[in-house]
Amino acid sequence: MPSALPDGDAVPRDGALPPGTQLGGHGFGVYVHVPFCASRCGYCDFNTYTAAELGGGASRDAYAGTVLAELALAATVVAPPRVDTVFVGGGTPTLLDPDDLARILDAIDRTWGLAAGAEVTTEANPESVTPASLQRLRKAGFTRVSLGMQSTAPGVLQILDRRHTAGRAPAAALEAREAGFDHVNLDLIYGTPGESADDFAASLDAAVRAGVDHVSAYALIVEEGTRLAARMRRGELPYPSDDVAADRYLAAEAALDAAGFSWYEVSNWATSEGARCRHNLLYWAGGDWWGLGPGAHSHVGGVRWWNVKHPSAYAGRLAEGASPGHGREVLSAADRRMEDVMLRLRLASGLPLSALDGAGRAAAARAVGDGLLVERAGSVVLTLRGRLLADAVVRDLT
Known part of the structure; x- marks a missing residue:
């Protein structure tokens, strides 16, 4: 059966986002x-x-x-x-x-x-x-x-x-x-x-x-x-x-x-x-999206939320004119940086070294020396061996 959702913060009845939330401009x-x-x-x-x-x-x-x-x-x-x-x-x-x-x-x-x-x-x-x-x-x-x-x-x-x-x-x-x-x-x-x-x-x-x-x-x-x-x-x-x-x-x-x-x-x-x-x-790439449907996740401007999971509960909320949101979280700058590293490093386009802090750049240099990453035009890209160990490389860089 489907796993349980995290609770998170409460979603307002009208689904309104926190004041000042803006679309990120990445699609x-x-x-x-x-x-x-x-x-x-x-x-x-x-x-x-x-x-x-x-x-x-x-x-x-x-x-x-x-x-x-x-x-x-x-x-x-x-x-x-x-x-x-x-x-x-x-x-x-x-x-x-x-x-x-x-x-x-x-x-x-x-x-x-x-x-x-x-x-x-x-x-x-x-x-x-x-x-x-x-x-x-x-x-x-x-x-x-x-x-x-x-x-x-x-x-x-x-x-x-x-x-x-x-x-x-x-x-x-x-x-x-x-x-x-x-x-x-x-x-x-x-x-x-x-x-x-x-x-x-x-x-x-x-x-x-x-x-x-x-x-x-x-x-x-x-x-x-x-x-x-x-x-x-x-x-x-x-x-x-x-x-x-x-x-x-x-x-x-x-x-x-x-x-x-x-x-x-x-x-x-x-x-x-x-x-x-x-x-x-x-x-x-850190874009924004709205997830429609039971259990669907959404992300806008650093705010992530998720809907109630069961279709009956989802339909019931909307029938009452209420948001089906079960919970949400506002991502901190550290959260967003960690997710950016985790996701972009998996891409063939690579991760800009500028996205890493000092410890992360040192870890990237070690990974290059170990044959897990290669440096290209200011970014690091996983090698074939690095792809096999991608999760471990991400952990080292974050």
């Missing part, structure tokens, strides 16, 4: 959380709900209208010059009717205005889309689709409790291209118990042959409270191996580089600068 995005799934994957602790878990007070059919109620409240709180990116995530957003997703996107445009050439992404499970639904989403203004592939090995998909067949994700990617999507991403997970090197190589090959222009690859993380964690605790499955994960990462880098992809963030590769996920780059 503005909108995240829309769709909390519905047909079934729960064994490794997932995201804020998602199956029909059996949902209970009363919330429904999939009424969800778009509830999101629009939060958007109306948001319009009274912030007035960005434009919306640069929209990302609809979940859950499985494509369990909603394409007309509902189109209605939400149109409302965002009418409320704040989409920038010319705005990136508009939806996540999707491969089995939750068809050629017809993809065409309807493209017509509605979606420009990018991110498909949860995870693997093409049937045994791995079974351990992860994925519902789609081994070939469905590459097929859905081809259908998205045929529907006219500018950009298509496939997500992979590596290091699942029972996955062989050949299994992962086959998944990488299938992703490349599907003609996508973006691939994300993440090591399996075992979250407490999930079915997968329980199985490992009982000894039914072995825990993931750090050494295996490192081998898989190196295999991903080699295969994707050979296919014309370049890394731009530790876990993300794209065929060109234009294929990079601009919404995620906005997060990593």
